[in-house]
Amino acid sequence: MTQSTDAPARFRVPFVDPRKAYRDYKDEIDAAIADCLENGDLIHRRQLFDFERDLAAYTGARYAVGLASGYHALFFALLAAKVGPGDEVVTVAHTFAASISAIVHTGATPVLVDVADDFNMNVDAFEAALTEKTKAVIPVHLNGRSCDMERIMKIADARGIAVIEDACQALGATFRGKMCGSFATGCFSFYPFKALGCYGDGGALITDDEAVAKMAVRLRYNGEDRQTGEFHYHGYSALLDNLHASVLGAKLRHFPAWVEHRRALADRYRAGLVGVPGLGLPHFEGAEYRDSYQNYAIRSDRRDDLRAHLSKSGIETIVSWAKPVWEHKALGLGSPDLPETLRICRAVLSLPMSSETTPEQVDLVIDAIRSFPR
Ligand SMILES: Cc1ncc(COP(=O)(O)O)c(C=O)c1O
Incomplete structure (x- = not known):
């Protein structure tokens, strides 16, 4: 939008x-921004880590990684699942183009399937689209409604396929009491008009898998491990900025x-x-x-x-x-x-x-x- x-x-x-x-939250938002500016906390600082901790707690995931956008969360989740040229990734056509572009940018082929009347992935169509080349599936929880994660996880697990949840529109939605995004690797967008929005582009990936979280943390900082200074990948400039993280942290409480x-x-x-x-x-x-x-x-x-x-x-x-x-x-x-x-x-x-x-x-x-x- x-x-x-x-x-x-x-x-x-x-x-x-x-x-x-x-205006409704001016005092808290102003205070969050001032906290960054007065302390010179602009990049990769406390406010980012605090927000990641709080987002992980809210979604029930072990790790949350703040990123520059929902697109980057999808792209990094696919890279962490080792999706690349020659692979197929199943997703829906009724989604924002970024869900599909993330697949294309790995070199894999998107396989587009239909949705059901609730605007979400038709699980029979997903099953019918599986081939020897299918490496991952991206269910998109559109409009703040979960896909049928029980069936999707069951099919994917049986076939050894990675599941990457596009929960960019679904922070706070649940399926059987479990948060969207927390069934597998979950991707969120904090674009200004999302339910939780910052003042520019922003996103996050959540996961219970330490290796996935670590890879995303390195990819967002041009491939560098900030503790050791070692570069592990040709990465990207894709951090969630501290100012955005501080605003998101203030908003997440509400x-x-x-x-x-x-x-x-x-x-x-x-x-x-x-x-x-x-x-x-x-x-x-x-x-x-x-x-x-x-x-x-x-x-x-x-x-x-x-x-x-x-x-x-x-x-x-x-x-x-x-x-x-x-x-x-x-x-x-x-x-x-x-x-x-x-x-x-x-x-x-x-x-x-x-x-x-x-x-x-x-x-x-x-x-x-x-x-x-x-
Ligand atoms: C379903 C869906 N997927 C992916 C994205 C991409 O998120 P972002 O704009 O933060 O890159 C969006 C956001 O617009 C979205 O609605």
Whole structure:
């Protein structure tokens, strides 16, 4: 999602409101930033390590490694799984391009499969896509909802395939009480408009495997082991900056409450929108799932008209994504036959949903949708 810069001023209900998000926690955020600046802690310092400790504790993983972006987390997780040229990696087409680019940049071939009606990997399609060359699978927990990690882990374990969870949209979501990202190697994004966002690019990898964590720690610092000074790889400049880590650390303390806030807003949307003709709501079956609602993504049989109607009513919405990723021909992804992905591209519409969105704003959205002429 890219920012529409004047959105909070133009819309009665902006999709997100970074100014309000800052003002609501200004004292804590300012103090976190001042702590870095006054101590000269800019790169690879205490605030980064504190955040990593707290993120590991929150997700239940043994290690968390702060990185420059969610993309880097995916890429390093693939490198740690020794994915490279000649290998295949299965993932979904209905995801942000970075999930797929991370595969391409290892030299491996992405194998794109369809999603189910909850926007997440169709596990039968994953199973059908396995070949002798399959080295890894990237389930993407889209919109703050877990994939079926029990089935995916079972299939992957039986075949000796690495699992790399794209949890960039799913911090705080759980499956059978276990955090998304903590089933295997988990990847998070702290892009500003993620549920936990910093003020630029940021990400993290979580793992229980010490060797994976160590490799990511070295890769992010150009391959260097900071303790010994030895360079182990041709690495990357891909650290999570200290300033971002300090802000994330301050925000993480509030994050569990923000997840509850999002879940309450989702319930409010459901109560207000259930039964509206032509709409599909993102409340899916399964007591084992606890969604964190990074996005409240509905389906509409007249998506573009509804979106225009909402915009006229002062409500900002986002479409992720109108064009299937393989239709971006420069990416060289062929022409897979993925009917559910296509259906979603035609119908999906994300409504305002953030920690700063208020129940009153949700009511305005509900009223506007209900007033959409059929
Ligand atoms: C599903 C998914 N995967 C990967 C990414 C990449 O994260 P980042 O933008 O931090 O590189 C994102 C973030 O936009 C995402 O939503």
